[in-house]
Amino acid sequence: MSTDLIDAQIAPTGQFDILSKYEINKLSHESRGSQYQTFRNCSLAVLNSGGYMDDGKELLETYSNFDISVVPTERSVKLQLKSAPVSAFVDGKIIGGIAEHLFAVLRDIIYVNSEITGSQLHDLTSSQGITDAVFHILRNAGTFDRVRAPRLVVCWGGHSISSEEYDYTKQVGYELALRYLDICTGCGPGAMKGPMKGATIGHAKQRDRHGQYLGVSEPGIIAAEAPNAIVNQLVIMPDIEKRLEAFVRTGHGIIVFPGGAGTAEEIIYLLGILLHEDNKDQPFPVIFTGPASAADYFVRIDEFIASTLGEEARSRYQIIIDNPEEVARQMAVGIREVKSHRKETGDAYYFNWKLKVAQEFQQPFMPSHENMLNLELHKNQKPYQLAANLRRAFSGIVSGNVKDEGIRLVEKNGPYELRGDPGIINSIDIMLESFVKQQRMKLPGKEYIPCYRVVSE
Numbered sequence: 001m002s003t004d005l006i007d008a009q010i011a012p013t014g015q016f017d018i019l020s021k022y023e024i025n026k027l028s029h030e031s032r033g034s035q036y037q038t039f040r041n042c043s044l045a046v047l048n049s050g051g052y053m054d055d056g057k058e059l060l061e062t063y064s065n066f067d068i069s070v071v072p073t074e075r076s077v078k079l080q081l082k083s084a085p086v087s088a089f090v091d092g093k094i095i096g097g098i099a100e101h102l103f104a105v106l107r108d109i110i111y112v113n114s115e116i117t118g119s120q121l122h123d124l125t126s127s128q129g130i131t132d133a134v135f136h137i138l139r140n141a142g143t144f145d146r147v148r149a150p151r152l153v154v155c156w157g158g159h160s161i162s163s164e165e166y167d168y169t170k171q172v173g174y175e176l177a178l179r180y181l182d183i184c185t186g187c188g189p190g191a192m193k194g195p196m197k198g199a200t201i202g203h204a205k206q207r208d209r210h211g212q213y214l215g216v217s218e219p220g221i222i223a224a225e226a227p228n229a230i231v232n233q234l235v236i237m238p239d240i241e242k243r244l245e246a247f248v249r250t251g252h253g254i255i256v257f258p259g260g261a262g263t264a265e266e267i268i269y270l271l272g273i274l275l276h277e278d279n280k281d282q283p284f285p286v287i288f289t290g291p292a293s294a295a296d297y298f299v300r301i302d303e304f305i306a307s308t309l310g311e312e313a314r315s316r317y318q319i320i321i322d323n324p325e326e327v328a329r330q331m332a333v334g335i336r337e338v339k340s341h342r343k344e345t346g347d348a349y350y351f352n353w354k355l356k357v358a359q360e361f362q363q364p365f366m367p368s369h370e371n372m373l374n375l376e377l378h379k380n381q382k383p384y385q386l387a388a389n390l391r392r393a394f395s396g397i398v399s400g401n402v403k404d405e406g407i408r409l410v411e412k413n414g415p416y417e418l419r420g421d422p423g424i425i426n427s428i429d430i431m432l433e434s435f436v437k438q439q440r441m442k443l444p445g446k447e448y449i450p451c452y453r454v455v456s457e
Contacts, residue, residue: 004086005063009071010079013100016107024072027110031070035113038219041404042109042236043068045222046101047081047088049229057404059223070106079106097229104141108236109219111140117238130362134237134245135351141235143214143250144350150252150339152212153331154184156266157191157257158440159225168291168324169194169257175328177202177211181335184251186243187215187234188225191257196230214250218243220403221262239364240395244269249352252335253285255327256317258294260440261401261432265394267301269361271313272387278356283341285334286317289327297438304431308390308424309383360388367396367406369413372452377420377428386424393418393428400451401441410451419455429454 019027031039044066048059065083079102088098116122116133123129138144153176157169173183173195183199185192196213203211215231218240227234237243247254248270256267267288274284288298298319305313320327339349347354365371375389396416399406410416418425432452435441441448 005065005083006081006086006089006092008081008084008089008092008094010081010094010099010102012076012078013096013103016076016103019076024077026114027077027106028070028072030110030114031106033113035109039105039109040066040068042105042219042222043079043102044085045226046098046105047085048223049088049098049101049226057407060404077106079103095229097231101227101231101234104234105236108137108141112137112236112238115140127357127359127362130242130359131245131249131353131357134242134249137237137242138235138246138250138351141233143233143235146348146350148349150335150342150349151180152182152184152214152250152252153195153335154247154251154254155191155195155257156186156247156254156259156263158259158263159186159188159190159192160260160440161190161258162293164291164293165258166190166194168289168294168322170198171324172255172257172289172327173198174202175324176331177208178206179328179332180206180208181328181332182212182214184212184214184216184247186221186225187217187227187231189228191259191263192225193228193230194257195255196228200230216243216246220399220405223402223404241362241364245357245362248273248284248355248357250350252338253331254287255331256286256288258290258297258440260435261394261397264301264304264431264435265391265398267305268309268387268391268394271305271309271316272384272391273355273357273361274316275309275313275382275384275387276356276358282355283334283337284316284355285331285338287327287330288317288319289323290321292322295321296434297440300431300434304427307427308379309387313383313387358384358388360385361391365392365395367392367399367409367416369409369416372396372416373419375418375420377418377424379421379424390424390428397432397452406451415450416452417455418452425454 044063067082069080071078071080088094122133169191177199183195213230214233215227216235218237237246342349345354375393377389400410400416436448
């Protein structure tokens with residue numbers, strides 16, 4: 001990737017075409033306020049879409065002179081870029097999808113700051129208040145369609161996977177689209193791009209011109225998972241917990257491809273929610289899948305779930321190896337059950353209000369060394385509560401692997417320490433070691449330096 005730089009002024013897209021004077025002044029003022037650094041870093045990640053960097057710290061240091069500012073105009077605003085990556089431009093003009101994503105960053109970062117986290121309208125200390133906030137962010141981004149039948153499949157998996165695994169994700173996406181299903185991912189490369197890429201062909205073959213390719217990110221992870229070019233709706237949630245809740249509230253089923261610690265975090269989060277007694281009768285199709293070469297990955301995941309969360313958790317998912325058509329068929333069947341359930345219970349098709357998401361999964365977790373060491377990793381609690389703590393452990397490992405703040409904390413204070421029941425700690429260590437051996441903790445070719453160590457009680 002070239003590190004050549006360019007200065008440019010970008011015209012608005014979408015909802016920024018027509019703004020009031022008040023909105024223009026507010027955007028211009030707040031874009032240089034307390035959220036400026038977040039706005040800048042997310043914008044840089046968008047401009048780096050398709051680049052080779054999966055390290056937030058490396059990206060920020062490489063483009064340390066990059067700057068972005070909101071320029072007011074008579075009817076709207078423009079974005080002024082200085083020292084931006086030239087790879088985001090073609091013949092001096094910014095790529096259309098990247099421009100669209102830049103204004104999505106502006107919309108979400110400023111909106112969340114002024115209307116959600118910086119407002120008294122949402123009680124972010126209550127479970128319902130957090131869910132309402134997630135709903136309002138998604139609605140403001142225009143992701144909802146009241147008349148659209150359930151058809152959104154969330155796809156999780158690693159941003160750095162083998163070419164064989166990537167091709168497999170494309171084939172699954174293709175089979176899903178042939179059955180008129182849409183795709184939602186974390187919006188980055190690898191297993192987040194593949195299903196979307198495959199689905200574009202499937203939708204084209206079915207002459208389905210309304211395919212949805214929803215990407216959901218958050219500021220701390222976006223540098224490692226810059227939005228891919230296929231995403232036609234980008235939403236940036238304020239933190240990882242609201243990002244995960246957005247996935248399970250908007251999606252009608254979830255497919256998990258091979259990944260690393262981040263994918264393990266997503267799996268444990270999902271199973272923890274489904275294990276809550278209030279969700280016992282909630283249909284939610286979940287399928288783990290990959291090519292034959294990825295079978296061992298899911299063996300390790302399955303063993304970990306069995307040893308920590310038990311058989312009830314295992315009953316909430318299927319494992320289908322090397323069969324994209326069967327994955328798509330099973331997902332289509334599961335989503336029909338979701339549709340029937342939503343009809344019977346009167347729940348919305350576009351947002352799963354009746355799904356119980358306990359506060360343990362909603363409150364932001366700060367992966368400091370003290371917080372990581374004090375996680376309750378023992379079985380003397382309900383399975384969904386153990387899942388919540390396991391999810392936090394993996395969240396901290398992801399932070400230490402790829403997030404700028406987490407990388408710096410580990411560099412300063414050494415690896416995070418995880419302590420708990422010997423059986424649970426041993427299971428974590430075995431699974432993470434298998435990820436390292438399979439080169440799933442970092443890009444292949446880079447030496448992995450663990451950001452954690454386990455301490456048995």
